[in-house]
Amino acid sequence: MWRFLGTRIAMGAFTIWITTILVTLLIHAVPGDPVQIMYAQSQGTTPEQIEEVRRSLGLDRPIPVQYVMYMERLLQGDLGATIRGGQPVLEVILQRLPNTLLLACAAMFIAIVIGVPIGFLAAYREGTLTDIALMIVAIAGISMPHFWLGLMLLFFFALELGWLPVSGNGWLNLILPALTLGLSNAAIFARLTRSSMIDVMSQDYVQTAFAKGLPKALVLRRHVLRAGLLPVVTMMGLQFAFMMGGAIVVENIFSWNGVGRMAVEAIFQRDYPIIQGFILTFSVVVVCVAIAIDALYAVLDPRIRRS
C-alpha cells in the first residue's frame, strides 16, 4: 500500500514541477511583448516604468535564469505581485481559495448524495421502466450545460420566487452555485454507479450468494455495495478536478468570490502574475485531492491495502 501511495505522490510532485516550468514559459508564449500588453490598459505609463517592470519581473534575463529566479521566490512563498494594485498574488489567491474549495466540496456532496442512490436504484431495477426513466434523466443532466442550469436556477429561485439571494458570499448564497455544479455532476455519478453495480452483480461470487438463497437486500449490502462503489471512489478525484473547472464558470454567474472568478478577470486584464498563480494553485489542489482519493481507495480496496 505504501508503495502504491509513494508512486502516486512522486507522480503528483512531478506534475507540479512540470507546471512550474510551463507557468514560467507561459508569459513568453504570449504573442507580442507581455509587459506592453499588461500595461496597455493603464494610461500614462512611461517607457522607463515599463523597463522597470521588465527588470523586476526578470524578463530581461535568459529563460533558464528566469526559471531559477521564479523557483527561488516560489519556495519562499512569493508568487509575485499583481499588475493592478501591486498586491502579493499569494495573498489574493489565499483570500479566495477557501470560497472555491467550499463550493467544490458542497457540490461534490450534492453530486454524491443524489447521484449514487439513483445509480444504485437503476442497477437494482435494471431493465425496468424505473431504470430507463432514471437513465433518461441522467443523460439529459449530462447534456445540460451547467452555465445554463445556473442561469435557470438563478431565474426561478432568486428572481421569480425570491427565495434565495442573487449574489454574495453568505451561506444562503452557496446553495444555488453548489446545486448548479452538483446537479450536473450527479448525472455522471448516477451513470457510473449504475454500470459499476451491474458489473459487480454479474460476478460469480455474487451469483453464488444469490444461489445460496440469501435475501437480495443482504447480498447487495454485504457483497455488491462495497465493490461497486470502488470505481465511484476512483472517479471522485477526477470529478473534483471537473468541479474546480466548473467553478470557474459558476462563480462568474453567481458572483461567488472565488479563484475562478479572479482568474477570468485576470485574463481580461492581462494580469499574468495572477494567471500564473492561479494555474499553479489549481494544479496543486487537483494533485493533492487526487492523492487523498488514492489513499482512500487504497484503504477501501483490500487488494491494495494488503499488498
Place this chain on the structure above:
Amino acid sequence: MSAATHQDGPKAAPGFLRRLLSSPSGAIGLAIVFLLIFCALFAEMLAPYNPTKMGAGGRFLPPGGDHLLGTDEFGRDMFSRILFGSRITLLIGAVAVGISLTIGLAVGMIAAFRRGWIEAILMRSTDVLFSFTETLIALSFVAVLGPSLQNAVIAVGVAGIPFYARTCYAAALVETAKPYFEASISAGAGPTRLVLVHLLPNVLPTMIVVATLGVSTAILAAAGLSFLGLGAQPPTSEWGYMLAGSRDYINRAPWLMTIPGIAIAMTVLGFNLLGDGLRSSLDPVERK
C-alpha cells in the same frame, strides 16, 4: 474490434447500421444530429431574417407571430440566430475534435507500436497533461492567445488530446497483442503497413465512439468559454455567447436565456445519444 471484424470489416456495415437504428438512443441521436446538419447547411434558406441585422421588427418581441422565437435586445430575429448558430456550433465541434483526434490517434498509436522510451515519454507526458484537466489547459491557452472564438476552439481541441491519446493507446495495445498482428509482422509487413493497414482500422471503432461523445464535450467547453466572454465575440450568433448576453435581460426577456440553452442541450444530447448508440452497436460484447 476482434480479429473477425478485421477480416470482414466492409461486409459488416449494413448490419451495423441496422443495429444502430434499432437502439432507441442511436436512432434518436442520429435524427438530432441530422437535423442539426440540415439546419447548418441550409441556414440561409431556412432563416426568415438576417441573423445580424438589427431592428428587424422591434426589440424584445416575445416568441410567436412574425418572429417564431422572438427578438433580442437589438431586435435581431432569434430563430435566424439559432439557425446560423448551429453552423458555428457544428464547426466548433468538428474542428476541436479534429485536433484532439488527429494528434491523439498519432500519439496513442506510435506509443503502442514503438514501445520503449518513446512510449514512456509520450504516455508519461500524457498523464501529466491529463491531470491538469481540460478546463485548465483550455483556460491557459486562451489566457496566452487572447480571447477569440478561433483561439477557444484551438484551446478546447488541444485540451482534449490527452484523453484521446490515452484511449487510443489502450485500444492499440490490445490490437498489437493479437495473433493477426504478430502474423503480419512475421509475414514481413513494414511499420507503415502495420500501423495504417492493421492498427488504424482496428482502433478506429473505439475512437469513433470517443470522438462522437467528444463532440458533446467540445461543444460544451467552447460554449462555456464563450459564455465567460473568452470565446466568440459580437456579433457572432454563437449560442454560449448569446446566453451570456441574455443575463442582463433575464427578467424582461427570459426567452433569450431559455432558447440558446435548449439549443446547446439538444445538440449535446444528440451527440451523447449517438455516441452511446454507436458504442453498443460496435461493441461485440454489448451487442448480445
